[in-house]
Amino acid sequence: MKLQKLEIDAFRGATKPFVLSFDPGKSVTLLLGENGTGKSTIADALICLCTDDMGSLDDRSGVDKTFLVAAGRASEDLRLALHTDQGIFGARYEKKKIVHQPEQSTxxxxxxRRSSVVSLSTAAPSARYEQLAGYFDLSGIVKSEDTLRALCKNLKLEYDRIVGAVQAVQKVLETIWANEGSPLDDWELWAETESHKDLNEQRLQLRRVRSLIEQGEKNLAAHERLVQTLKMGEQAAQTRKLAELQLAELQVASGQDEALLSLLQQAHDFVARHADHTSCPVCEQFILPSELKQQLHKRMESMAGLRAAASEAETARREHERLQSVWQHALSDFSSVLTDFLTAAQQTEWPETFQMALAELNEPEQPVRKRAELFAASRLQLEMLLEGRRITADAIQKTVDQHALISENWLSVLENRQTAMDSAVLLRNADKALKIVENNRKVFIDAELAAISADVDAFYQVLHPEENLGGVRLFLKEKGKNSLELTARFHNHEDVAPQSLYSESHLDTLALSIFLALAKRYGGSETVLLLDDVLGATDDAHLDRFIGLLRRESVHFAHILLTSHQRTLGERYKGESDVQVVVLGDWSVEAGMARVG
Amino acid sequence: MEKTTNSPSSSPSPGDNLAEQLFEKLLAEGLITPYGKYVFIQQLAHGELKESHWRNALSQAVHPQNPSNLTNNV
Structure with a gap:
């Protein structure tokens, strides 16, 4: 890229439009002028055009950024434009910030700047790292490395958890194996063998036995209900008999009939309903209803004892009949349940005596009542036999349950072992990957720093030949993080901190060498290099060597712009084929910046 | 010292170069597969690789899938 001209208006010292034209054949521009002539304005303009910084105002605290706009001018007047062979790159001031046009440029x-020169060579290692890390920014790699490190940690936790789970399940199986007497001398062989066993037959048998037990228990319960209702019915029959007997005896003793009591009650009710009737409904003789009612009532009162006995007999009769009905239902229920039981019992082997009882119960056309009697005779035996069946069922259940436990746990061991193996491989690979990333990052940085150190030292030797200075090394502190050390040689003292022994001007040139080496390595041929008033303490001899160095290295950059208040430089380099000299004259608010040479 | 340009760099940054180196080394060790190389390098260089991305990439090398089913393995 070739710079053509820089236009500045209403920006910092450019109270009037100012144009700096670049000589197309010259790659180094010396911008000279006394203090306050506008050198920093030109430098800041380039910085604002090419970066997101604000130039020298960034170095000062408490500065009002609105003073980017030149005194006495409006913010909308601010214009910056750099004309190049690749296009025009502009900027304006909007909402208190610089807006680039186009937004993205090349x-x-x-x-x-002067402030950075001082800090570069004398800063603390961590601050120096922060300054230079921007050149070889590996923060993204570091962040990715950190997530890989976190993954390794989590994979380890995961692996430990899986291994723990495997061990827990193994322990369960080993315990069962030991309780079984440690068959086959190997718990794994035993577990695998057990898990492959087919227990369908046992499960079928268990279902049959449980069904039989259930039917038997239903039978026993139904029979028990039958017995209870029969007992209650018999008691009710006895009660009824007594009540009826008492009623009969009372009728004989009183000479009164229960039927008469009923008749008297009906007559009383009739008369009460027909109070206006004056003739008897039976004999049709004259009656006085109220008197007749009283007489009827009196007669019924005299038969109170009979009434009570009749009521009691009636109640006893109804209760007896109710219980008879309940008993019938219990009998029917028992019959149904017995049929189910006899069906289930056919599939089971029984002792001979019980077989005979079952055969009797199974006889066709056997009355239900007879069956109930036969069942009652075998009830105790059935209870004992069912208890035996329960023990059998429990034993089979235990076998089935243990088989399920062994099978599940063995499967779990196999699955978890595989998962553990996979996890171990992943963990190993992640650890390996982390080492590769860590080591290569460090090697990379070391290599970069070594290369930079070599360039810095080469430049420094150009600036200070035969002065027995240099041997510059930039390197990362081994234990510290983000700590960049700088050492150099001072005569016969190797690897010293330069700020300990170097003079101010030597520290300045060291800083310039570092900057130049970094810019060259990470800049590229499209880069503009700007050195704004960095030559403060440098004497003429070193200054000439420095400018010579810039001229030599300018092939690696698009352009180099060096500002200085040392106007004598103009006389020395005016007319050089590769150096353009620009001299700024006095500045005023009314006239703005001016070029005088 | 200054910040650099406000424009995207046209040449690879040191971070990009290192990310590519790392990718090749991990690949050479058989720790990752070549699929999704570009995206992996970009995410590695810019610190965008999450744990799940690393895990997927490493798992791919242990249990390779059919590459035609992969669009972006990170």
Whole structure:
């Protein structure tokens, strides 16, 4: 890229429009001028055009950024434009910030100001790392490395958990195996063998036995209900008999009939309903209803004892009949349940005596009542036999349950072992990957720093030949994180911190060498290099060597712009084929910046 | 010292270069597969690889899937 001209208006010192034209054949521009002539304005303009910084105002605290706009001018007047062979790159001031046009440009700028020169060579290692890390920014790699490290940690936890789960299940199986007498001398062989066994027959048998037990228990319950209702019915029959006997005896003793009592009650009710009738409904003789009612009532009162006995007999009769009905239902229920039981019992082997009882119960056309009697005779035996069947069922259930437990746990062992193996492989690979990333990152940085150190030292030797200075090394502190050390040689003292022994000017040139080496390595041929008033303490001899170095290295950059208040430089380099000299004159608010040479 | 340009760099950054180196080394060790190389390198360089991305990439090398089923393995 070739710079053509820089236009500045209403920006910092450019109270009037100012144009800096670049000589197309010259790759180094010396911008000279006394203090306050606008050198920083030009530098800041380039910085604002090419970066998101604000130039020298960034170095000062408490600065009002609105003073980017030149005094006495409106913010909308602010214009910056850099004309190049690749297009025009502009900027304006909007909502208190610089807005670039186009938004994305190909301009690249590396700049160094006086304030940075001092800190670069004398900063603390961590601050130096922060300054230079921007050149070889590996923060993304570090972040990715950190997530890989976190993954390794989590994979380890996962692996430990799986292994723990396998061990727990193994322990369960080993315990069962030991309780079984440690068959086959190997618990794994035993577990595998057991899990492959087919227990369908046992499960079928268990279902049959449970069914038989259930039917038997239903039978026993139904028979028990039958016995209870029969007993209650018999008691009710006895009660009824007594009540009826008492009624009969009372009728004989009183000479009164229960039927008469009923008749008297009906007559009383009739008369009460027909109070206006004056003739008897039976004999048709004259009657007085109220008197007749009284007489009837009196007669019924005299038969109170008979009434009570009749009521009691009636109640006893109804209760007896009710219980008879209940008994019938219980008998029917028992018959049904017995049929189911006899069906289930056919599939089972029984002792001979019980077989005979079952055969009797199974006789066709056997009355239900007879069956109930036969069942009652075998009830105790059935209870004992069912108890035996329960013990059998429990034993089979235990076998079935243990088989299920062994099978499930053995399957779990196999699955978890495989998962553990996979997890172990993943963990091993993740650890390996992490080592690769860590080591290679460090090697990469070390290599970069070694290369940069070599360049820095080469530049420094150009600036200070035969002065027995240099041997510059930039390296990461081994134990510390993000800590960049800088050492150099001072005569016969190797690897010293330069700020300990170097003079201010030597520290300045060291900083310039570092900056130049970084800009060259990470800049590229499209980069503009800006050095703004960085030559403070440098004497003429070193200054000339420095400018010579810039001229030599300018082939690696699009352009180099160096600002200085040392106007004598203009006389020395005016007319050089590759150096353009621009001299700024006095500045005023009314006239703005001015070029005088 | 200054910040760099406000424009995207046209040449690979040191981070990009290192990310590519790391990818090749991990691949050479058989720890990852070549599928999704570009995306992996970009995410590695810019710190966008999450644990799940690393896990998927490493798992792929242990249990390779049919590459035609993969669009982006991170």
């Amino acid at each position: 301009l690249k700028l590396r700049h160094l």
